[in-house]
Amino acid sequence: MLxxxxxxxxxxxxxxxxxxxxxxxQYLELxxxxxxxxxxxxxxxxAIPLPPETKVIDAFxxxxxxxxxxxxxxxxxGKTTTLLQLAEDLINRAQQSDQVPVPVIFELSAWKNDxxxxxxxxxxxxxxxxxxxxPISKQWLKNHQLLPLLDGLDELGLPRQRLCVKAINQxxxxxxxxxxxxxxxxxxxxxxxxxxxxxxxxxxxxxxxxSEIRLYLQRLGKSQxxxxxxxxxxxxxxxxxxxFLHIMVVAYQGQAITNEEELLAAYVNERLGLRLDRxxxxxxxxxxxxxxxxxxxxxxxxxxxxxxxEFLIENMQPYWLYSGCESFAFTLIKFLICGLIxxxxxxxxxxSIVLLIVLLIQWLTIGLICGLIGEDFSxxxxxxxxxxxxLLSLIVGIIGGLSVGxxxxxxxxxxxLTVWLSGGSIVLMEVIKPLIFFLNFWLIFALASVGFKxxxxxxxxxxxxIKESVKSTLIITLLTCPLGMLIYSLSYLATGVGFGLIDSxxxxxxxxxxxxxxxxxxxxxxxxxxxxxxxxxxxxxxxxARFLKYAHDRRLIQQVGGRYRFLHDALRRHFAGDxxxxx
Numbered sequence: 314m315l316x317x318x319x320x321x322x323x324x325x326x327x328x329x330x331x332x333x334x335x336x337x338x339q340y341l342e343l344x345x346x347x348x349x350x351x352x353x354x355x356x357x358x359x360a361i362p363l364p365p366e367t368k369v370i371d372a373f374x375x376x377x378x379x380x381x382x383x384x385x386x387x388x389x390x391g392k393t394t395t396l397l398q399l400a401e402d403l404i405n406r407a408q409q410s411d412q413v414p415v416p417v418i419f420e421l422s423a424w425k426n427d428x429x430x431x432x433x434x435x436x437x438x439x440x441x442x443x444x445x446x447x448p449i450s451k452q453w454l455k456n457h458q459l460l461p462l463l464d465g466l467d468e469l470g471l472p473r474q475r476l477c478v479k480a481i482n483q484x485x486x487x488x489x490x491x492x493x494x495x496x497x498x499x500x501x502x503x504x505x506x507x508x509x510x511x512x513x514x515x516x517x518x519x520x521x522x523x524s525e526i527r528l529y530l531q532r533l534g535k536s537q538x539x540x541x542x543x544x545x546x547x548x549x550x551x552x553x554x555x556x557f558l559h560i561m562v563v564a565y566q567g568q569a570i571t572n573e574e575e576l577l578a579a580y581v582n583e584r585l586g587l588r589l590d591r592x593x594x595x596x597x598x599x600x601x602x603x604x605x606x607x608x609x610x611x612x613x614x615x616x617x618x619x620x621x622x623e624f625l626i627e628n629m630q631p632y633w634l635y636s637g638c639e640s641f642a643f644t645l646i647k648f649l650i651c652g653l654i655x656x657x658x659x660x661x662x663x664x665s666i667v668l669l670i671v672l673l674i675q676w677l678t679i680g681l682i683c684g685l686i687g688e689d690f691s692x693x694x695x696x697x698x699x700x701x702x703x704l705l706s707l708i709v710g711i712i713g714g715l716s717v718g719x720x721x722x723x724x725x726x727x728x729x730l731t732v733w734l735s736g737g738s739i740v741l742m743e744v745i746k747p748l749i750f751f752l753n754f755w756l757i758f759a760l761a762s763v764g765f766k767x768x769x770x771x772x773x774x775x776x777x778x779i780k781e782s783v784k785s786t787l788i789i790t791l792l793t794c795p796l797g798m799l800i801y802s803l804s805y806l807a808t809g810v811g812f813g814l815i816d817s818x819x820x821x822x823x824x825x826x827x828x829x830x831x832x833x834x835x836x837x838x839x840x841x842x843x844x845x846x847x848x849x850x851x852x853x854x855x856x857x858a859r860f861l862k863y864a865h866d867r868r869l870i871q872q873v874g875g876r877y878r879f880l881h882d883a884l885r886r887h888f889a890g891d892x893x894x895x896x
Contacts, residue, residue, distance in 0.1 A: 797825030
């Protein structure tokens with residue numbers, strides 16, 4: 314866990330502090346001010362400026378703060394970077410001693426359920442982000458082995474922010490003496506909230522003064538930029554925010570800048586205009602700027618709609634579809650893909666080119682009919698699965714097999730009775746065969762389901778969840794094929810009832826293949842169908858991971874393992890608006 318958190322913090326700091334990007338704190342020390350009244354400490358009603366050399370770790374470790382800290386600041390003031398620096402210092406100490414809790418950064422924008430306690434939410438986030446199981450997470454939180462660092466309280470909006478503050482206070486109340494916690498929030502949004510966090514200390518990042526800005530620019534060899542800032546009131550106001558000050562250093566080319574949007578637009582155009590590493594991109598720029606802007610705009614708007622800051626390719630959901638036509642197409646494509654797979658499998662087993670073509674047409678037709686009249690699957694949630702044990706699936710599978718078998722016995726009995734009453738002859742074996750087939754089919758399906766559950770490893774590479782799901786499907790299919798052949802052949806040898814030994818082996822192989830594929834259609838096949846529709850609409854590229862890597866190289870996107878985020882929330886909001894690119 315410590316290694317995973319350390320990798321994440323290092324990656325995010327490198328992305329935000331590289332020499333050619335937002336190196337705000339390389340020379341510019343951000344002043345802080347203690348504001349005890351923001352956490353309900355009446356004895357400290359006055360704001361107290363801290364010495365310039367004070368670091369956030371020093372404030373965190375003050376005796377009266379005791380690790381319960383609130384970090385405030387204006388948009389672009391460096392709150393998240395400060396939180397990352399605190400996490401880095403705390404990780405270094407945790408690496409030296411097992412007694413020091415592991416700091417973990419959580420995005421409060423992911424707190425979706427107002428009725429969910431913070432402890433329950435932390436446990437869920439530890440599973441989503443690091444695949445830490447619930448019993449272990451609860452034990453770690455109970456023993457104070459984790460130190461939650463909560464970022465983006467303001468992202469919730471004022472009504473939900475109030476509810477979240479109350480939930481955090483309840484979490485803190487569970488252990489007043491030992492529980493430590495850090496929260497990050499915009500100053501203005503927190504100031505408007507009447508309910509305050511029950512923390513021990515609040516520190517607000519202050520804007521740099523003119524002399525600090527001038528000295529910072531001089532150290533970077535940008536004295537001419539300081540002259541322009543002095544002559545432009547709008548730029549002078551923007552320069553007081555460290556984020557925009559550095560964007561000026563990176564992107565300003567003498568053009569007129571009157572607001573944040575124009576400055577961010579200049580940054581985007583500057584990033585897209587940079588030369589690429591020829592080793593990574595030997596054939597030049599792989600995407601047109603207009604397409605890059607369009608795809609990032611779509612992604613930013615989806616994140617805004619979900620109140621999210623991070624994106625995982627495998628977390629794309631059918632509700633990204635715009636219209637009923639796209640939802641219908643999603644269901645249709647899903648069934649057509651299944652029909653194509655099943656037809657191809659059955660055709661191969663038939664060992665006949667003619668039968669292969671016939672079965673492909675037959676199964677594609679079945680898929681088309683199911684897609685046309687079947688349930689709308691666009692409302693279902695896609696969640697990648699790995700290999701594991703599921704007792705519930707075993708029980709459901711066995712009950713399903715017995716239920717279908719009993720139904721066939723009853724239907725068979727009804728048919729036998731009808732035929733007998735009409736004076737016809739009865740072939741008992743034709744009644745028993747369906748019972749044996751379906752009992753065996755559902756037994757195989759039950760045993761295959763035992764091997765599936767939602768259990769994907771820590772997401773270290775792009776789209777790892779879906780890749781693991783496909784791999785798991787292949788493994789289960791390789792297991793169900795011999796299992797099917799064994800069950801059907803033993804059933805025939807034990808009872809003498811069935812389809813003959815050779816046919817039983819063929820039937821077992823076919824059923825094993827189909828069951829193995831069926832276990833995977835709830836995740837990677839819908840994901841493929843969704844990607845096809847969104848690609849056809851033109852809102853995502855064909856190779857999403859490759860494009861996001863390109864956006865990362867352009868310094869527009871941060872990448873941590875298989876998770877992505879815009880370089881800054883301000884940049885995400887910029888793309889979510891109306892963005893234009895100058896070519």
